[in-house]
Amino acid sequence: MTPKSRLHIPQPSARPGEEPDFSYLSLSEAGAVARPDPDTPASKIENLAHEMVRVLDDDGIAKGEWVPDLNPEKLLKALRMMLLTRIFDARMQRVQRQGKISFYMQSLGEEAVSIGQGMALERGDMLFPSYRNQGLFILRGTSLVDMMCQCLSNTRDMCKGRQMPIMYHNKKGNVFSISGNLATQYPHAVGWAMASAIKGEDHIAASWVGDGSTAEADFHYALTFAAVYQAPVILNVVNNQWAISTFQGFAGGERRSFAARGLGLGIPGVRVDGNDLLAVYAVTDWAAQRAREGRGPTLIELVTYRGGAHSTSDDPTIYRPKDEWSSFPLGDPIERLKQHLVNAGHWSDEQHAELEAELKKSVDDDWKEAISYGTMTEGPRLNVDEMFDDVYAETPAHLKKQREQLRALRGSSS
Amino acid sequence: MSQMSMIKAINSALDIMMQKDPTVVILGEDVGYFGGVFRCTSGLQAKYGEHRVIDAPIAEGGIIGSAIGIGTNGLRPVAEIQFADYIYPGMDQILSELARLRYRSGGEFFSPVTVRTPCGGGIRGGQTHSQSPEAVFTHLSGIVTVMPSNPYDAKGLLISAIESDDPVVFFEPKRIYSGPFDGDPDKPAVSWSSHPGGEVPEGHYTVPLGKAAVIEQGSDLSIVTYGTMVHVVQAAVRKSGVSADIIDVRTLAPLDIDTLRESVEKTGRCLIAHEATRFCGYGAELVATVQEECFYHLEAPIGRVAGWDTPYPHAFEWEYFPGQDRVLAGISSIMESV
Numbered sequence: 001m002t003p004k005s006r007l008h009i010p011q012p013s014a015r016p017g018e019e020p021d022f023s024y025l026s027l028s029e030a031g032a033v034a035r036p037d038p039d040t041p042a043s044k045i046e047n048l049a050h051e052m053v054r055v056l057d058d059d060g061i062a063k064g065e066w067v068p069d070l071n072p073e074k075l076l077k078a079l080r081m082m083l084l085t086r087i088f089d090a091r092m093q094r095v096q097r098q099g100k101i102s103f104y105m106q107s108l109g110e111e112a113v114s115i116g117q118g119m120a121l122e123r124g125d126m127l128f129p130s131y132r133n134q135g136l137f138i139l140r141g142t143s144l145v146d147m148m149c150q151c152l153s154n155t156r157d158m159c160k161g162r163q164m165p166i167m168y169h170n171k172k173g174n175v176f177s178i179s180g181n182l183a184t185q186y187p188h189a190v191g192w193a194m195a196s197a198i199k200g201e202d203h204i205a206a207s208w209v210g211d212g213s214t215a216e217a218d219f220h221y222a223l224t225f226a227a228v229y230q231a232p233v234i235l236n237v238v239n240n241q242w243a244i245s246t247f248q249g250f251a252g253g254e255r256r257s258f259a260a261r262g263l264g265l266g267i268p269g270v271r272v273d274g275n276d277l278l279a280v281y282a283v284t285d286w287a288a289q290r291a292r293e294g295r296g297p298t299l300i301e302l303v304t305y306r307g308g309a310h311s312t313s314d315d316p317t318i319y320r321p322k323d324e325w326s327s328f329p330l331g332d333p334i335e336r337l338k339q340h341l342v343n344a345g346h347w348s349d350e351q352h353a354e355l356e357a358e359l360k361k362s363v364d365d366d367w368k369e370a371i372s373y374g375t376m377t378e379g380p381r382l383n384v385d386e387m388f389d390d391v392y393a394e395t396p397a398h399l400k401k402q403r404e405q406l407r408a409l410r411g412s413s414s
Numbered sequence: 415m416s417q418m419s420m421i422k423a424i425n426s427a428l429d430i431m432m433q434k435d436p437t438v439v440i441l442g443e444d445v446g447y448f449g450g451v452f453r454c455t456s457g458l459q460a461k462y463g464e465h466r467v468i469d470a471p472i473a474e475g476g477i478i479g480s481a482i483g484i485g486t487n488g489l490r491p492v493a494e495i496q497f498a499d500y501i502y503p504g505m506d507q508i509l510s511e512l513a514r515l516r517y518r519s520g521g522e523f524f525s526p527v528t529v530r531t532p533c534g535g536g537i538r539g540g541q542t543h544s545q546s547p548e549a550v551f552t553h554l555s556g557i558v559t560v561m562p563s564n565p566y567d568a569k570g571l572l573i574s575a576i577e578s579d580d581p582v583v584f585f586e587p588k589r590i591y592s593g594p595f596d597g598d599p600d601k602p603a604v605s606w607s608s609h610p611g612g613e614v615p616e617g618h619y620t621v622p623l624g625k626a627a628v629i630e631q632g633s634d635l636s637i638v639t640y641g642t643m644v645h646v647v648q649a650a651v652r653k654s655g656v657s658a659d660i661i662d663v664r665t666l667a668p669l670d671i672d673t674l675r676e677s678v679e680k681t682g683r684c685l686i687a688h689e690a691t692r693f694c695g696y697g698a699e700l701v702a703t704v705q706e707e708c709f710y711h712l713e714a715p716i717g718r719v720a721g722w723d724t725p726y727p728h729a730f731e732w733e734y735f736p737g738q739d740r741v742l743a744g745i746s747s748i749m750e751s752v
Contacts (some may be wrong), residue, residue, distance in 0.1 A: 007465050159728075162725065182472055243472055244443070244444050384730055387724055387727050398693065402722045
């Protein structure tokens, strides 16, 4: 019989009640992948898009050519930043459950992405984050109080009450405003990088999307423009295996890696163990060097796992095994870096416990300060007049009139 | 008859149409195994299989573009866009392709796509989960634009939309998915079980496209509205004591002009209420139409109550939302005109 076409429906390896199965993930041994010179032409390093750059082995030993030049102080800073991100997330998740904020999204299990990549970039480099990059904000010096106040939409909210929780920005820290729309920031990063090249500056841009968002047209526009103009940009795909309920196969991850998406355009792709802070740092540093030296864009796929729900509106127990994360072969990024530092004699379980307690205390103190600027239900509120500001640079007549109408209504009802 | 929420009514319409017509297929983000983030497609993949309830990549342009192709090859696609705020990557496919395919091919090609999408505010969704972009679609010739205000209409209109050979953009006001909402966020939520619109037949029935409903009869004023605002207007009218016709437009385009004309010729006064921004909003078309059709019957300028012309602010959701106080102010202003 002649074979017939049949609609292929991608299937995740396990559903609730089944044994987690990550056999679909192709892994390389730590230290196995060679590190090419950053000036190697894209056509000679296509292997990097299919293999996986890993530095830390299962015992926490750093191996191979990608071991980055990071002293213990820097590694301890990375550990601290990752732990702070996780503790902040846990606290915000809890206050959402208590009804204090309307919504939240954790980056549980993905902390090495923001911290490792952020540390490999320079302060003047511009970051275009997705909604799960809170670590970038923390690393770039955004105070947790400010981030909490944004989530609270209170009188100190950087967005003046206009955005849902987690849609931060940090103008001074060179972190762009987060959009709720998916992948829209990718072409912005390319455009920012094009401007840097037009102006002859050596700052580069970086942006992040999830595996699911690679299906959006903006992802493809960004790759095309980055390739055509050889823009100094690092484009990152955080492959955390799940886009709400659809596994990464629905974004086209079944047959080739996400890192390979750029190969057809001549953009080098690097697939990296996204839970290995040393490897994440090393490949980002490599891509940054390429961008700064005029060798154009790099597409990095960071293989990780979304440890929590998509958001506080989501219930993942409906569509994936409950214990899937604990079977994920790349483990937990914080545990792995901790193990490495303990093995090397730079850290101990006691110190880790102390640090955890210290950070929890400081996040608790930050929360107390943040709510003193008001919550959704109590304390001071933003001035409602400000609702009409910033629609345009100068508020036009019809908006001034609407502001007056609202004032009159509120005056008459109180 | 049984009691249904709007979610259940939509689910029932989809179920009945998939049962009745093997060419009906559903596609969208998270619609399959998961059953949709608002649960509107819950259970349908298990019942009809993965080839008829299809999980899609996160690509609204891809969902609508491929739905058009599926529709040109003999199937009848119902596409879900997870939030109306995310429909814009599909805009070119809707505007340049879906709306015009019949016209540009001399009536030979068409694609009977229904695009379902939740819209509107009131769920603390901020600027990216609260928009009411209906006027963007009513402006396109060739698209039928629908927004129901209760479960009964939602089911009957959705069945009509799926059966229609014209493309339909079907807006579902998510604030009233679970129960009617009169604009007061401090009141406890009510379910559809205590509302006549929550009485829904189990089987197949239709509510015709292109027909408005006069849901309350009065003599002094016609209030034209749709979606969530229907309930806000009803509550405000009760408070005001005015005797008003309340017209639920239901199908925004093509518009049921006759029902509007009859009502305004009777009352001589007209107020338009919608949640979307005011400037170039759908209300502007309603005002122009009523003015053209009923000018010599009008005793007062036509009034408009709408969202402010700003993005939907997270912190000021209830100052933004055109609640009962704004409707009451609109009613007073028209009734006080000599």
